[in-house]
Amino acid sequence: MESQREILVPLKEASSLRLGLTGSKARNLSLILNEGFRIPSGFCITTNAYQQFIRASKLYHSIDMELSRKQEADMRWEEIWDASLRLRSFFLKAKIPQEIEFEILKEIKKYGSGVKFSVRSSSPTEDSLKISFAGIHDSYVNVSGAHDILEAVKLVWASLWTDRAILYRDELALDPLKSSMAVIIQKMEKQPISGLAFSRDPTGARENIILEVVEGLLIHLVDNEKQGEKWVITREGKVLERPIKSLINDDIMADLTAKILKIEEIFGYYVDVEWTGTGKDFTVLQVRPITSIGDDNEERQWYLTLTPHFEDLKKLAYKVDKELIPTLAQEGDKLSQEDTEEFSRIELAASIKKRAKIYNHWQNIYRNEFIPFAHGIRNLGTYYNDLVKPENPYEFIELLKSEEILANRRNDEFKKLAKILRKSLLKREIENILDDDLKGKTLMNKLQEIKKSGKDPDGFVQLFFNLVQYQLDISYHNQSIQERPEIILRNVHELSKKKEIIPDTGNENDQDYYRKKLYKAAGKYRRKEVDEVLRIGRLSWKLRDDDNILLGKVENQFIKVLKQAEDLLKLEGKLNNQERLTPADWESLYQTLINENFTFKSSVKTPKKDRMRQGSFKPRQLVGQPSSPGIVTGRARIIKSIEDFPDLKSGEIMVTDAVEPQMTFLASLSSGIIERRGGMLVHSSIIARELGIPSVNGVSKATELIKNGDLLTVNGYLGLVIIGEPEFNIEHEQMNLEKPVRV
Numbered sequence: 001m002e003s004q005r006e007i008l009v010p011l012k013e014a015s016s017l018r019l020g021l022t023g024s025k026a027r028n029l030s031l032i033l034n035e036g037f038r039i040p041s042g043f044c045i046t047t048n049a050y051q052q053f054i055r056a057s058k059l060y061h062s063i064d065m066e067l068s069r070k071q072e073a074d075m076r077w078e079e080i081w082d083a084s085l086r087l088r089s090f091f092l093k094a095k096i097p098q099e100i101e102f103e104i105l106k107e108i109k110k111y112g113s114g115v116k117f118s119v120r121s122s123s124p125t126e127d128s129l130k131i132s133f134a135g136i137h138d139s140y141v142n143v144s145g146a147h148d149i150l151e152a153v154k155l156v157w158a159s160l161w162t163d164r165a166i167l168y169r170d171e172l173a174l175d176p177l178k179s180s181m182a183v184i185i186q187k188m189e190k191q192p193i194s195g196l197a198f199s200r201d202p203t204g205a206r207e208n209i210i211l212e213v214v215e216g217l218l219i220h221l222v223d224n225e226k227q228g229e230k231w232v233i234t235r236e237g238k239v240l241e242r243p244i245k246s247l248i249n250d251d252i253m254a255d256l257t258a259k260i261l262k263i264e265e266i267f268g269y270y271v272d273v274e275w276t277g278t279g280k281d282f283t284v285l286q287v288r289p290i291t292s293i294g295d296d297n298e299e300r301q302w303y304l305t306l307t308p309h310f311e312d313l314k315k316l317a318y319k320v321d322k323e324l325i326p327t328l329a330q331e332g333d334k335l336s337q338e339d340t341e342e343f344s345r346i347e348l349a350a351s352i353k354k355r356a357k358i359y360n361h362w363q364n365i366y367r368n369e370f371i372p373f374a375h376g377i378r379n380l381g382t383y384y385n386d387l388v389k390p391e392n393p394y395e396f397i398e399l400l401k402s403e404e405i406l407a408n409r410r411n412d413e414f415k416k417l418a419k420i421l422r423k424s425l426l427k428r429e430i431e432n433i434l435d436d437d438l439k440g441k442t443l444m445n446k447l448q449e450i451k452k453s454g455k456d457p458d459g460f461v462q463l464f465f466n467l468v469q470y471q472l473d474i475s476y477h478n479q480s481i482q483e484r485p486e487i488i489l490r491n492v493h494e495l496s497k498k499k500e501i502i503p504d505t506g507n508e509n510d511q512d513y514y515r516k517k518l519y520k521a522a523g524k525y526r527r528k529e530v531d532e533v534l535r536i537g538r539l540s541w542k543l544r545d546d547d548n549i550l551l552g553k554v555e556n557q558f559i560k561v562l563k564q565a566e567d568l569l570k571l572e573g574k575l576n577n578q579e580r581l582t583p584a585d586w587e588s589l590y591q592t593l594i595n596e597n598f599t600f601k602s603s604v605k606t607p608k609k610d611r612m613r614q615g616s617f618k619p620r621q622l623v624g625q626p627s628s629p630g631i632v633t634g635r636a637r638i639i640k641s642i643e644d645f646p647d648l649k650s651g652e653i654m655v656t657d658a659v660e661p662q663m664t665f666l667a668s669l670s671s672g673i674i675e676r677r678g679g680m681l682v683h684s685s686i687i688a689r690e691l692g693i694p695s696v697n698g699v700s701k702a703t704e705l706i707k708n709g710d711l712l713t714v715n716g717y718l719g720l721v722i723i724g725e726p727e728f729n730i731e732h733e734q735m736n737l738e739k740p741v742r743v
Contacts, residue, residue: 007049007103011184014044021046023122023182028267028287035266037259038283042186043107044122049100050157050181057094063087063161067169069623069719070678070700077163077306078679079698081378082625084163085680089385089393091158096150104153105146108185115187116144119152120286121159122182136164137181141219142188149185155386156183164307189285191277193247194218195228197260200270202290208240209233209257213247218274218285223309233257252278263287306372310533313376317536320373320543325550328362332553336473340561348565349593355558356586362554370547376540377681383533387521394680398514399534400541401689406549407664408690410471414665417467418495420458429455430493439486444468464489474552475559476662478582479642482556483563490646495669498650545686548661558583565589574600619723622699622706625678626719627685630694632672636710638703639666653714655706659684667691672714674721676702688716696721 006021014022014030022030026044033039054060066083075083096104108117121137138159140152159165160181195213202210212228214221221228231253232241239253248256256275259282264271267287274285308316335358340351377400384396421427429450438446444465451461468488472481481488515534522530562581566589569575574592581589591598637652638644645666648654654670658677664687667673671693675684678698688695694716706712706723713722 006046007052007100008107009044009046011039011042011044011186020124020180021048021182023047023124023184024288025120025122025286026182026184027122029184029284032263032266032284032287037263038281040118040186040189040283040285042117042184045100045104045153045183045185047124047180047182049183050160052097052100053094053154053157056097059090059094062090066161067166069625070698074700075698076678078677078681079625080166081163082678082680084161084166085378085381085385086393087161088155088158088382089389091154092151092386092389093391094154096154101150104150104185108146108149111187114144116142117149118184118186118188119143119149119156120184120186121156122184123160124180124182136168137162141217151386153183153185157181189276189283190217191281191283192216193278194221194274194276194285195256196221197256197273197275198270198290199260199264199273200290201232202272207235209235209260211253211256211260215247218276222274223311225309225311235261248278255279256282302367307375307378308372310379313373313379313536314532316369316373317376317539320369320547321539324365324369325543325547328365328547328550328554331358331362332473332550332557335554335557338557340564343564345568345593348561348568349590351561352558352565352586352590352593355561356583356590359554359558359583362551366547366551370543373540374544374681376536377544380533380537380540381680384518388517389521395514396537397680397689399511399518400538401511405542405545405686405690407545407661407683407687410467410549411665411668411687413463413467413471414492414495414668417460417463417492418498420460420463421492421496424456424458424460426450426456426458426460427496430460430489434486434490434493437486440483443486443489464492473556474549474662475556476552476642476660478559480556480559480563481642481662483560484642487642487645491648491665491669494646494648494650498669541686544681545661545683548683552662555583558586562586562589565593569593569600619705622674622702622721622723624674624696624699624702624719624721625680626716627675627678627680627682627697628673628688628693628695628716630672630692630716631713632694633711633713634671636674636706636708636712637670638706638708639663640703653712655702655712657703658682659687667693672712672716673697674699674702674706674712674714676700 009017009022011026011030012033014026015034016030017027019027022044029039054063066087069083070079111117118139118141120139123137138156140155143149143152160179193213193215194217195211196218197212198210200206201208209232211231211233212221213231214226214228216226220226229243229246230241231239231243231246233239233253237254237257239250256278260271260273263273263284267289270290272288272290274287275282276285277283335355338351340348343351380399381394381396384390384399385393388395390396421430433443433446447461447464450456456462464485468482468485472488474481518530518534519527562583562585566575566581569589569592585600588598588601592600632653634651634653636655637648639648639654639656645663648666648669650669651671652669653672653674654666655674657675659667659673659675659682661683664683667684667687668691673684673688673693673695675682675695675697676699677684679685682697684695684697694714696714696716696719698719699721702721706721710723711725715721
């Protein structure tokens with residue numbers, strides 16, 4: 001009879017116990033074992049153990065806090081991953097109750113020393129007939145030694161709250177107080193070949209049996225380290241597709257298909273089987289149903305591709321760094337050197353079509369290759385936290401700071417100009433230009449006159465020209481920043497008023513300290529592995545920002561020809577003066593240019609009215625994600641469009657929907673950042689940490705609930721924003737605390 005305190009059960013008994021105690025994977029293995037099939041020897045750690053663990057460590061409080069920060073529907077994929085990273089860190093630092101640890105190690109000792117095990121998830125909600133969600137929880141292979149086995153158990157428990165699981169929270173019925181995870185521990189099986197088998201084509205196209213065979217461990221196939229040999233066989237045994245040279249012969253293939261059909265008969269539904277060995281050594285590693293219900297959420301399906309395995313990540317790193325980024329940079333430079341001012345109507349139309357093709361090509365690459373490469377940072381974070389177990393789950397970012405990113409180079413140019421202007425005799429003349437509200441080419445012509453007059457011994461004007469031409473050939477919200485030099489000049493002038501502060505952004509000695517911590521935790525035999533994880537993490541951090549800057553240049557060159565066409569059609573009366581084109585309008589614009597009878601149709605929809613009653617409600621405190629440490633109090637400045645850029649004053653707190661790489665130079669003026677978009681890997685997090693200013697992101701409706709001029713206190717440690725005068729002294733006291741000293 002099942003005990004409520006039962007911690008371990010033999011796999012043979014799992015099929016006779018309730019599903020909520022052992023989980024689907026353990027139940028299926030138990031059933032197949034009792035039907036005469038071979039499985040690796042092992043046992044199941046029940047969900048009772050998980051519940052005791054989270055109660056003893058009070059982890060349900062942490063889980064509840066992370067899941068209640070924000071409505072799941074409002075969370076972006078970066079925020080979901082952040083929550084998962086913090087929870088994983090909490091689980092790793094928690095201690096397994098002594099009673100549970102004793103029972104696990106007692107069972108492990110029965111196998112003798114030096115034995116390697118697999119440690120796998122067995123959630124009650126996975127691998128069911130309606131929903132499979134294969135791979136949503138974590139499993140580990142080749143684990144040996146008491147310490148590593150117990151750590152692997154905690155990691156499997158933590159995988160109940162992975163980003164993938166949180167994404168499927170409703171389907172998995174995740175609840176901090178009710179959800180559970182069982183764990184299967186089995187002795188590793190080492191056979192010459194392994195594979196996957198589907199008793200029906202998983203695409204649903206045909207009722208054929210699919211075999212994928214790989215040499216050695218199955219993990220090589222699952223993690224895409226090796227390409228599997230594919231067989232397609234009818235249910236009657238006719239081979240429709242075979243590899244040219246195979247690891248198995250026809251007799252072994254026939255025996256495997258017969259076993260797969262027998263397993264299907266036992267379960268009564270189409271099955272997906274993981275196996276190793278052939279003939280009498282055929283061993284079932286896992287059985288789950290081939291679900292008939294697909295996930296029609298395209299965005300969620302895309303999200304699940306954003307965690308490539310490390311071998312794939314290494315290949316992607318080479319492709320992105322050595323091929324894609326250099327090509328993207330060359331593409332932007334080539335377009336910027338093309339003079340379109342004197343183009344005829346037909347030439348302009350052709351240029352729009354060409355640039356649209358280039359722009360859309362790089363948009364697809366950004367989505368399908370640049371964004372997945374951001375996993376290099378997440379991989380480093382998980383790797384560092386699993387080994388080092390730091391108090392701060394974001395300590396790993398200290399290994400990334402001071403990487404040379406394009407945005408920093410541009411921001412340094414802003415600071416250089418501001419420093420020159422701060423002491424320049426030209427300052428008064430620049431202020432007169434701003435007072436006269438000169439814009440665009442008129443402003444640039446005026447600056448050119450100053451340069452020729454010899455009134456600029458410090459070279460401010462030429463440096464400003466260089467900044468506009470080389471660093472600001474980018475767009476923001478479908479508008480060219482380069483063609484708004486008056487905004488840039490106002491930002492430089494405002495920055496010149498700000499007291500020069502050298503942020504504590506870390507240095508090579510700091511990085512060396514954290515690198516040594518990681519080396520020590522990993523052990524001397526894993527030093528090369530550490531170096532490779534670090535290399536890819538740092539490259540991912542750098543390119544996570546650079547790719548946006550470079551893509552922004554291609555977009556800017558596309559927008560420039562759209563603007564030319566827009567101006568032409570407005571002169572001809574085919575566009576009204578209020579219409580502003582976006583890249584989505586290019587086809588309609590192209591047709592209007594080449595076909596006199598075509599009527600332009602804009603893709604821009606009339607925005608919905610804000611349903612919030614202005615002034616009817618002002619919260620005292622807003623909750624978001626802590627994205628850059630520190631506490632600061634200042635006045636709010638809402639940035640919603642390029643027209644708001646010059647309004648930002650030195651020392652104000654920038655409040656925006658999203659800090660995009662094209663406008664991170666504004667952060668140099670700010671004393672803090674609040675952003676609606678969330679995540680540790682978004683650009684506000686990167687740039688705020690580089691500048692050493694507090695930042696909170698993931699704040700829902702930030703630009704609606706906060707108004708210009710509101711007094712704000714930004715707590716980048718806790719992810720809190722206080723609106724109004726502080727009622728307590730804690731915010732100010734914490735600002736005066738000394739920086740923690742390493743010992």
